[in-house]
Structure formats: structure tokens, C-alpha cells
Amino acid sequence: MLPGFDPGIVVESLPVLVRGALVTLQVSALGILLAGVLAVPVAFARLSASRAVRGLAFLYVDAVRGTPLLVQLYAVFYLPPLVGIDLTPLESAVLALGLNGAAYTAEILRGGIVALPKGQVESARSLGMTQWQAVRRIVLPQVVGNVLPALTNEAASLLKGSSLISVLAIIELTRAGHQLVGRILRPLEVYFAVALLYLLVNAAIFWASHRLERRLVAYR
Amino acid sequence: MTLDRELLAEIWPLFVRASVTTAWISALSMAIGLVLGLLTALARLSPWRPLRLVARGYVELIRGTPLLVQVYFLYAAAPYYHLTLPPIVSGVTSLSLYVGAYASEILRAGITAVHKGQIEAARSLGMSYWQTLRRVTIPIMAALVTPALTNEFTGVLKWSSILSLITVPELTYRAYQVIAESYAPIEALVLSGLMYWALTDIVAWGGRVVERRVTRHLSP
Amino acid sequence: MTRRLAPWTTAALALAAILSAAPATAGILDEIKARKEIVVGTEAGYAPFEFVKDGKIVGYHADLFALVTKDLTAQGVKITQLDVPFQALLAGLQGKKFDAVVTALFATEERARRFAFTVPTAVGTATIITRADNAAITKPEDLSGKVVGAPQGTRYLAAAKALSEELAKKGRAPIKEVREYVGFAEIYPDVENGRLDATLNGLPNALYLIKQQPGKFKTAGQLGEQTYFSWATRKEDRDLADWFSERILALKKDGTLRELQIKWFGGPMDVPDQVVYAK
Numbered sequence: 109m110l111p112g113f114d115p116g117i118v119v120e121s122l123p124v125l126v127r128g129a130l131v132t133l134q135v136s137a138l139g140i141l142l143a144g145v146l147a148v149p150v151a152f153a154r155l156s157a158s159r160a161v162r163g164l165a166f167l168y169v170d171a172v173r174g175t176p177l178l179v180q181l182y183a184v185f186y187l188p189p190l191v192g193i194d195l196t197p198l199e200s201a202v203l204a205l206g207l208n209g210a211a212y213t214a215e216i217l218r219g220g221i222v223a224l225p226k227g228q229v230e231s232a233r234s235l236g237m238t239q240w241q242a243v244r245r246i247v248l249p250q251v252v253g254n255v256l257p258a259l260t261n262e263a264a265s266l267l268k269g270s271s272l273i274s275v276l277a278i279i280e281l282t283r284a285g286h287q288l289v290g291r292i293l294r295p296l297e298v299y300f301a302v303a304l305l306y307l308l309v310n311a312a313i314f315w316a317s318h319r320l321e322r323r324l325v326a327y328r
Numbered sequence: 329m330t331l332d333r334e335l336l337a338e339i340w341p342l343f344v345r346a347s348v349t350t351a352w353i354s355a356l357s358m359a360i361g362l363v364l365g366l367l368t369a370l371a372r373l374s375p376w377r378p379l380r381l382v383a384r385g386y387v388e389l390i391r392g393t394p395l396l397v398q399v400y401f402l403y404a405a406a407p408y409y410h411l412t413l414p415p416i417v418s419g420v421t422s423l424s425l426y427v428g429a430y431a432s433e434i435l436r437a438g439i440t441a442v443h444k445g446q447i448e449a450a451r452s453l454g455m456s457y458w459q460t461l462r463r464v465t466i467p468i469m470a471a472l473v474t475p476a477l478t479n480e481f482t483g484v485l486k487w488s489s490i491l492s493l494i495t496v497p498e499l500t501y502r503a504y505q506v507i508a509e510s511y512a513p514i515e516a517l518v519l520s521g522l523m524y525w526a527l528t529d530i531v532a533w534g535g536r537v538v539e540r541r542v543t544r545h546l547s548p
Numbered sequence: 549m550t551r552r553l554a555p556w557t558t559a560a561l562a563l564a565a566i567l568s569a570a571p572a573t574a575g576i577l578d579e580i581k582a583r584k585e586i587v588v589g590t591e592a593g594y595a596p597f598e599f600v601k602d603g604k605i606v607g608y609h610a611d612l613f614a615l616v617t618k619d620l621t622a623q624g625v626k627i628t629q630l631d632v633p634f635q636a637l638l639a640g641l642q643g644k645k646f647d648a649v650v651t652a653l654f655a656t657e658e659r660a661r662r663f664a665f666t667v668p669t670a671v672g673t674a675t676i677i678t679r680a681d682n683a684a685i686t687k688p689e690d691l692s693g694k695v696v697g698a699p700q701g702t703r704y705l706a707a708a709k710a711l712s713e714e715l716a717k718k719g720r721a722p723i724k725e726v727r728e729y730v731g732f733a734e735i736y737p738d739v740e741n742g743r744l745d746a747t748l749n750g751l752p753n754a755l756y757l758i759k760q761q762p763g764k765f766k767t768a769g770q771l772g773e774q775t776y777f778s779w780a781t782r783k784e785d786r787d788l789a790d791w792f793s794e795r796i797l798a799l800k801k802d803g804t805l806r807e808l809q810i811k812w813f814g815g816p817m818d819v820p821d822q823v824v825y826a827k
Contacts, residue, residue, distance in 0.1 A: 112408050119380055125472075127603055157675075173482070174525035176489035178500055179517060186513040189643040197630060271394035272490075276629035277589070277645075280602075287600040287631070290593035290733030293761060294405030295742070299397055307392040338567045392683075403734075406742030494734065495697070495727045502765075508635035508701025511662060525625060 118304075121288050125298075128284030129305045134265040134278060136309075138202040143209025143266065145306050148248070150214035151221060165214075172211035177269050180204050180301040201273040211264045216258045220251035244280035262319035264310055271306075281305055340504050346502040347523045350413040353491065353498060354484045354527075357420050359426025361484070362477070369434035383432070390429035396490050398422050403494050419491035423491060427484055429433045431477065438473040479537025482528040489524075499523060550781045568777055575787035576647060585626045589646040591634040593642070593731045596756040596812040597652040597670070599742045604783070605629055607777075608752075608812035612669060613650050615804060616795040635701040635729055638663065641782060648788060652750065652777040654703045657825045659780070664789040668776030670817040672750035676768040677757065679739060685746055687769040693721040694745035697735045703793065703826060704748035707771050740764055750777070752813045759814070776819055777827045798823060 153165035172180070184204040188195055195203065224247060232242035252259070273285035285302040289295045367376050373385035379516040390398065399422045406413045413421065450460040492501035499520050550589045575594060580586045590605060592598045598607045629650070632640055642650050642662060652672060655665035678685045684689065687777065690706075690714045698705035705728060705797075713724035727744065729735050736757065738744040754767050781789040799805045 124603060141820075171521075171525060172528075173775070174528040175521045176486040176500065176524055178489045178492075179503070179521050179524065181515065182503075182636075183517050183521065184508075185645070186517065186639065187586075189645060190514065194644070207658050268394035271396045274633070279600075279631060282394065282400075285397075285524060286400075286731075286733055287593060289404075289737075290731065291595065291599055291601065293736055295400065295737055296408060296668040299401040299404060303389075303393045303401060304398050305390070306394060310392040404737060407737075407743070410742055411741050493730055495729055501728070504635050504700055507639050511638045513639045513643065 113300075114294070114297055115311035117292070117294050118301045121285075121292075121301050124288060125281060125301055125305055127283055128279060128281040129309060131279060131284075132267070132281040132306075133309060135198065135205065135278065136263075136270045139205025139209060139270065139271050140263045140266050142202055142206025143213050143262075146206060147213035150210055152243075154214060154218050155221060167210045169214060172214075174210055177204070177208055178191035178272050181206055181272055181276060190274060197277045197289060201270070201276045201278055205266055205270060205273070206278075207268065208267060209262060212265075213259065216255050217251055219258075220255040221247060223254065224250060232254050233305050249324070253321075256317060256321050256324065259316060263317070264313050267313060270305070274303050284301070288309055331515055331518065332512060335506075335510060335512060336519065338504070338518065339516065342502055342506075343499065343519050343523060346497065346499040347527060348356060349496075350485065350488055350524075351438050351527060353416070353420055353423070353496070354481070354488050356421035357427055357488070358481050358484050360424035361431050361480075362425060364428030365431025365435050368428060369435040372432065372436055373439060373455075380387050387432055390426055391433075393421070395426050395487050396493070398426060399490055399494060408432070415495045419494055420494045423484060423488060426487065427480060430480055430483075434476040434480065434522040435469075440470040441467050454476070454525060458463075460480045467542060471539075473541055474539045477541070480529050481535065485527050485531060486524060564648050568686050572764065576781070576785040577787050577791055579747055580620070580625060580647060580788070581623060581690070581793075585628060586620060586648075587628045587646040588613070588648045588650040588653045589630050589632045590638050590649070591637055591731065592631040592711070592751065593634075593733050594652055595760070596752060598650075599625070600631070605631065608651065608808055609650060609655065611808050611812070612796070612799070612805070613798055617790055635698050635730065638701070641780065647781065647785065648792070649780045651779070652753075653774055653780055654826050655778045655780075655823050656703065657827065658784050660783075660825060662663065662783055663780040664786040665780050665823050665825075666776055666789050666792040667821060667823055669796060669805075670750075670752060670777045670819060671774065671817045672696070672752070672777040673774050674704055674748045675751045675754040676746050676769040676771065677739065677749055678746040678768050679742070679763055680764055680766045682768075684765075689715065689720070691715070691723050691746060693724050695725045695743070696723050696726060697727040697738060697744040697747045697814045699731050703775070708748055711771060726738075736765075745788040750815075756812075757812065761808050769799050773826075776824050778823060793823075 133137050150165050150168065153161050154169065156162050156165070181201070181204045184195075184200045184207070185197075190199075228250075229242045230247055232246045233239070237245065270280060271282040273280055274286060279287070281302055288298050292298070368383045368386065371385070374383075399419060402412075402422050403418045406418060409519070424472055446464055446468065446530045447460055450464045451457075455463065489499060489500035491498055492504060495501070503516040503520040507513045510516075582644045589597050590609075592600050592605045595608050595679050597609045598605055600606070613629075617625070621627060630646060632645075634651075636650050637651060637653075638659070640646060648811075652670070654672060655668075659665075676685065676688060678693070685694070688711055691711060696708045698708050705726065708723060708726045711728060716722040730752075732747075732749065735744065735747045737749055748771060751770070752765075754765075758767070778791070779792055796805070800819075800821075
């Protein structure tokens with residue numbers, strides 16, 4: 109396929125790279141989870157009646173969406189120790205991915221919430237549900253169902269974003285590939301194998317999302 | 329946590345020049361990517377199956393792998409074809425290919441969203457083919473795709489930070505340089521972060537201006 | 549880094565620590581023994597000093613560090629070695645991401661303002677590496693008008709820039725472009741494919757590269773005075789650097805260092821018994 113391309117090297121590098129891919133999976137999964145958890149309060153804060161809360165949430169979302177993940181990763185790596193907070197590289201990576209993903213996810217959720225007819229919450233309340241019950245039982249399930257494709261894209265983009273955590277001293281897939289290139293000087297074959305593994309993990313995320321979507325639709 | 333003003337004053341001009349580099353690299357990649365995206369979108373809607381498949385393969389490949397891996401791969405692969413691209417050319421090519429894939433999805437959605445009925449209605453009112461294109465098809469499409477394309481543009485600004493890893497002297501490259509030489513990460517991170525934020529906000533603002541213009545026909 | 553707690557717990561603890569007056573600390577070595585963990589930063593893309601093989605950091609320094617810390621590990625101290633890009637190493641040390649930098653690093657007067665260094669572990673004199681078939685480059689002056697690459701934050705980068713100025717002062721064309729990389733993983737392929745005319749690296753690294761990739765590269769002279777690699781700690785943690793130095797000198801005395809040099813470099817080398825600062 110390419111001049112000088114040696115498929116044997118792709119096969120040889122797979123064991124090391126698969127180990128890196130598992131780290132990628134782990135960090136991305138934790139990051140996606142954290143992003144999901146943080147996004148819900150941020151989305152509601154963006155819709156809050158209080159101007160101060162709205163402003164603060166907007167500032168957070170705008171700052172995250174306005175700067176590169178690479179710079180954010182560096183910031184999470186360097187800044188907390190200066191104020192006395194020690195994070196392991198793994199904690200830093202999950203925190204950075206989570207904070208980044210939460211800003212984007214919050215915007216997706218906000219869009220979904222705004223699109224929901226207002227009367228639903230009111231009828232839920234009139235049926236005796238508390239505000240929280242209405243949110244948890246009526247609002248969120250529908251919103252998540254409606255915005256699932258967007259959320260899946262966000263999860264996939266966090267997975268790809270995790271390629272940048274090599275700057276945090278974590279040996280994930282891209283860094284493992286990079287280390288291997290440094291040793292055997294065969295960038296072509298190694299990055300080809302790395303790309304292959306990302307495609308695989310990415311496909312797995314979309315497959316899982318389709319299954320989830322079917323389940324959510326079933327409940328409707 | 330205080331900022332070293334002397335250091336800030338020293339690196340400020342360097343960072344301004346570097347953000348100009350970031351801006352033009354991103355704008356160029358965006359322009360090439362849009363052309364590529366339009367061609368790909370048309371290819372994906374083509375009646376000829378092989379063309380559809382090639383276009384789809386390109387989109388899936390780009391969307392399934394991290395930009396970092398694409399950048400490393402092209403940088404390493406091109407020399408095997410006796411195409412030893414300078415870092416900046418290699419980087420802009422990678423970014424353009426990346427934008428092309430995402431933009432093609434946006435444009436495809438835009439094209440398919442214009443209903444056949446709308447075009448037929450315009451033709452039956454006596455509009456010529458070009459009039460229909462100019463007055464109906466393009467305005468409807470533009471209104472639909474402008475927000476998403478603006479988002480793409482701000483994305484490119486941020487993702488261009490990855491080119492620092494293949495020695496393109498843009499904003500993040502300068503930030504790393506300062507971190508490596510002064511061992512003081514905060515000033516470089518804060519300054520480069522603010523500059524990215526300003527750049528993305530300028531683009532987002534520009535996008536809103538364009539959006540208002542292209543949706544004029546929708547306002548009463 | 550020292551404790552593995554949830555971020556918010558750590559944040560609360562940190563806040564408490566800031567609110568209460570900071571107590572005077574004992575040496576970092578005692579602290580390491582008490583917390584039963586030492587964390588070091590390494591840039592593991594630097595064969596034969598430190599590089600990754602089968603998922604583990606190996607090399608001359610990896611062997612040496614294991615011997616140096618033998619007493620600590622015997623006391624149950626856990627060793628955590630992080631692989632960090634070179635340009636983030638000293639900033640990370642300064643930011644307390646690790647206790648020491650155990651990587652091939654030059655002790656310089658500039659760095660000594662913030663960091664403490666161990667006695668040298670090996671020779672690292674800047675050596676020009678170019679393609680084996682490049683007849684145009686045989687000595688430093690030949691880099692005039694050429695494109696040279698080096699990793700960010702390294703002394704090799706500084707040496708390339710200094711050479712460029714020196715050439716200009718002599719009335720010759722300076723180096724056409726000094727390109728700054730993240731590490732040698734991108735540099736070597738670029739020398740091979742011609743994006744770069746040459747790079748600078750330590751003599752042991754150059755010899756190792758030529759042995760590993762036969763027929764591709766050659767050396768083309770050395771630059772500047774003889775320089776040596778050391779490890780570093782923060783300046784206030786000098787006790788740790790001194791403790792490392794003691795162990796290194798002991799290993800040198802009993803011949804272990806010499807054996808390691810033969811194992812990784814193919815031959816022994818002379819290193820001085822005290823810290824040598826490169827200018």
C-alpha cells in the first residue's frame with residue numbers, strides 16, 4: 109500500500125499499543141463519566157433565574173470552549189500544585205477531560221431542556237412531584253433521549269481528545285505509539301496501527317450508543 | 329499565585345506574532361477544508377456508488393481517529409513518497425483534511441434539508457434555475473449551516489495547537505518554548521489561553537454577524 | 549502526587565494546609581521515607597539512557613537509579629517513575645509534580661539557580677548527527693546555512709543557537725533554521741528523510757543510535773567543551789541530590805558504574821567526582 113511499509117511491524121507493535129489502548133479506554137470512560145455528572149448542574153445553572161449563577165456558568169462554558177484542550181491539560185497539570193493541590197497524572201487527566209467535556213455536554217443538555225415543552229414540568233408538579241423528581245423522572249430522560257446522538261459525538265470527541273494526555277505523563281495509546289517510534293524509528297507502521305486501534309474503540313462507542321438509544325426508545 | 333510581570337512583558341510581543349500565525353493557519357485550513365467538504369458532501373450524495381463509498385471512507389477515517397495521530401501520520405508518511413513537506417504545509421494539510429470531513433457532514437445535512445418541494449415551488453413561480461439557486465436554495469442552506477460552520481472554525485483555531493508538536497511556530501509552540509526555558513508555566517498558559525479565547529470569540533462573533541445576514545429572510 | 553485521594557478531598561486538605569501556618573519541614577529524604585514513595589520524572593525517549601521497552605523504562609539510568617535507591621526500596625519505599633516530555637520536566641519539578649528528575653540532564657549555571665544537581669553520571673558532549681551519506685557535513689562549521697533540529701528546553705538547542713551566532717560573527721552564513729522539537733522520536737526520522745540536515749545529541753546517544761540503525765546515520769564532530777549528565781532536585785531539596793551523589797560515587801568506587809557503562813555504551817568513560825556546571 110505504501111512504499112517501504114512493513115506490515116510485520118504493525119503486528120509486532122500491537123501488544124504494546126493494545127496496552128496503551130486500554131489506558132485510553134479507562135481514562136476516556138472516567139472523563140466521559142465526570143463530564144456527564146458535572147454537565148447536569150452546569151446546564152441548569154445556565155438556565156438559572158439568578159443572573160450571577162447564569163453569568164458564572166456562561167464564563168466557565170465560554171472559557172473551556174474558547175481554549176484548546178492541549179492548553180487546558182497543561183493548566184490542570186501545572187496550576188493545582190502551585191496552590192498546594194496534589195493530583196496524580198491520572199486524576200489530572202480525568203479532571204481535565206471531565207471539565208472540558210462538561211462544558212460541551214452542558215450546552216447540548218441545555219439545548220435539549222429548552223426544546224422541551226414547558227407544560228410538562230408544570231403538569232408533573234401538579235401531579236405532586238417535587239421539582240427534583242420532575243427533573244429526574246420527566247426532564248432528563250427525555251432530554252437525554254433526544255440529544256443522545258450529540259452526546260455520543262461528544263463522547264467520541266473526548267476519546268480522541270484523550271490522545272493529548274500524553275503531556276500528563278500517562279502512557280496511553282498515542283504516547284505508547286510515540287515511545288515506540290522513538291525506539292524503532294518506524295513512524296509509518298506504528299501510527300497506522302495506532303489509528304487502527306482508535307477506529308476500533310471509536311466504533312465501539314457508537315455501537316454502545318446505538319444499543320442505548322434502542323433501550324431509551326423502547327421505554328418511550 | 330501571582331504573575332511575573334517582567335516575564336509577561338517579555339513574552340507578550342512573541343505571543344501576539346504567534347497568534348497571528350495561529351489565525352492564518354486556521355483560516356487557510358478552514359478555507360481549504362470548506363472546498364474539500366463541499367466536494368465530499370456532493371460525492372456522498374452522488375448516484376455513483378464507488379464515489380459515495382470513497383467519500384464515506386474518508387469521512388469515517390478522519391472522524392474515527394484523533395487529529396494528533398493524523399498529524400503525526402501525514403508528517404511521517406509523506407517523505408516515503410518523496411514529499412518531504414515542510415512542517416507548516418504538512419500541518420495545514422492535516423488540518424484541512426480534518427475540517428473537510430466534518431464540514432462535509434454539515435453541508436450534506438444542509439443540502440438534504442432543502443426540500444425538493446421548495447425548489448419546485450420556486451420554479452413554478454417562474455424563477456430560473458439560477459434564481460432558484462441564489463434566492464431559495466443557497467439562502468436556506470446558509471441559514472442552516474452557518475452556526476455549525478462557525479463552530480467548526482472555532483474548533484480549528486483550537487485544534488491548530490496540535491501543530492506545535494511538529495514544530496509549527498504557532499501559539500502553543502511559543503507557550504511550550506517559554507515553559508521549557510523559564511520553568512514558569514503560569515504566565516505562558518494564562519497568556520496563550522487568553523489569546524485563544526479572544527480569537528475564538530472573534531470568530532464566534534463574526535459567525536453571529538453572518539448568521540444574522542443570512543437569516544434576514546426569516547425575520548418578519 | 550504523594551497521596552492518592554479524590555480531588556475534592558485533596559482540595560479540602562490543601563485548603564486546611566494553607567489556612568494553618570506551614571510548619572518547618574524536615575529534609576525531603578525523611579519525607580520520602582515517611583510517605584514510603586519517591587516520585588521521579590523521566591523523559592523516556594532517550595536511548596540508551598532511558599527508553600521504553602515492552603512497557604518498561606530501561607537503560608543506563610534506569611539500572612543506575614535502581615541501584616542508587618536499593619536501600620530505600622529495602623525500607624519499603626515505592627518508586628514511581630513518570631514518563632514526561634522533556635520540556636515539561638523542569639517545570640514539573642518546580643511545580644512539585646515529582647521529587648527529582650532522573651533523566652540525562654545537564655547541570656548548568658542557569659538551572660542551578662532553581663535546582664540542585666547530582667555528581668555526573670555520564671559524558672554528554674554535544675555531537676553532530678547527520679545522514680550517513682551526507683558528505684557535506686563533517687564538522688560544526690559545515691552547519692552554516694543548514695537546517696538543524698533539537699528538542700525544546702535542551703542544552704543542545706541552546707548549543708545550536710550559539711553555534712549559529714558564532715558562525716554569523718565569523719562572517720559566515722548562520723544556521724538557516726534551528727527547529728524546536730518535542731523529542732528525538734520526531735528528530736531522527738526527519739534527519740533520515742532530509743527535513744533536517746543534522747541534529748545534536750550526546751556522544752553516547754549518537755553512538756547507540758548508529759549501532760541500532762546501522763548505515764543510516766554518522767557523527768560529524770563535537771561542539772563546545774566536554775559536558776556531563778546529572779540528575780536534579782529542587783534547590784531546597786538539596787539533601788536528596790547529595791544523597792544520590794553519595795550513592796553514585798560509591799557505585800563508581802566499587803566498579804559497578806563502569807560495568808553499566810560497558811553494558812549500555814559499549815565502553816567505559818571518565819566522569820568527574822563533583823558537579824560540573826556547563827556554561
